[in-house]
Amino acid sequence: MHLTDHPAHRRLSAALDNLAVTFHGMTAHPDEHNCECHWGSAQELSLLKTPDVELEPDLLRRTWQAIDWTDHASVLRRILPQFAAVLVTGRAEPLFGLEVAGCSFARGR
Template identity: 55%
Template sequence: MIPDRTEVSDLLEKALAGAAATFQGMTAHRQESNCECHWGSAEELALLKTPDVPLDEDLLRRTYWTTDWRYPGPLLRRILPQLTRSLVAGRVMPMAGMDSLGYLFTTARWQEWPKGQRDALREFLDAWWLHILVEPDAKVPAHEALAFVAETTTTLSPWLAVWTESLVDAVARRRLVTAVEEWVDDL
C-alpha cells in the first residue's frame, strides 16, 4: 500500500535528515585529485576534502558530472547531504540523463559501504521514488528518476513494482502516461 502524500513527504524529510546526519563530516579521500584544466581549481578540490562546507551549485554539478575520480566512494559520501537535497529540488543536471548520475553511485560501490550508510542511502532512494510517483509538484520526471534508481541499484524490478502498486494514485498514472510518451520510440 502506497502511503498518502503527507506520509510520503514525512518519509522524504526523514530520509533527507538521515542522509545529512549519516554523511555529516565526510570528506573526499585525502589523495583525491583531478585535472585543473577540466574539473576545477586546487582550492575547489580542497573544499571537497573539508567536511560540511556547502558547495556552490556549479562545483557540486562539476563534481557529480566527473567520471574519473580515483576514490568515488568517499567523494560521493562527501556530497550526498547536498546532492540528495538537490535531487529533490530538481537542481541536479546530469550530462547525459539521470542514469549518468547513477554511474557515480555505481562506481562508488555504495552497496559495499557500512550498513548504516547503505541503509541511509537506500531509505532516501525509496522515499524519493515514492515522492516522484505521487507528488504533483515533483521536480524530476518519473521516467528520468526510474533510470537513476535503476542504474544506482543495478535493478529495475523493485522500482517498477512500487510504480505498479502506486497506480491507484492519479498522479502516478499520469507519470506512467508521460513515461510511455517519452519511451514510445524506444519501445
C-alpha cells in the same frame, strides 16, 4: 492538505535529515586529485576535503559527473547529503541526462 504536510513529504524530509546525520563529517580522501583544466581549481578540490561545506550547484554537478576520481566512493560520501537533496527536488541539471547520476552511484559502489 498542503504538500509539505503530506506524510510522504515528511518521510522524505526525515530520510534526507538522517542521510545528513549519517554522512556528517565525510571528506574526499586527503590524496584525492583531479585535473584542474577539466574539473576545477585547487581551491574547489579543497572544499571536497573540508567536511559539511555546501558546494555551489555548478561545483556539485561537476563533482558527481566527474569519472576520474581516484577514490570515487569517498567523494560521493562527501557530497551525498547535498546531492540527494538536489536529486529529490529536481534541481540536478546533468549535461547529458539524469542517468549519469546513476553512473556516479555505480562508480562509488
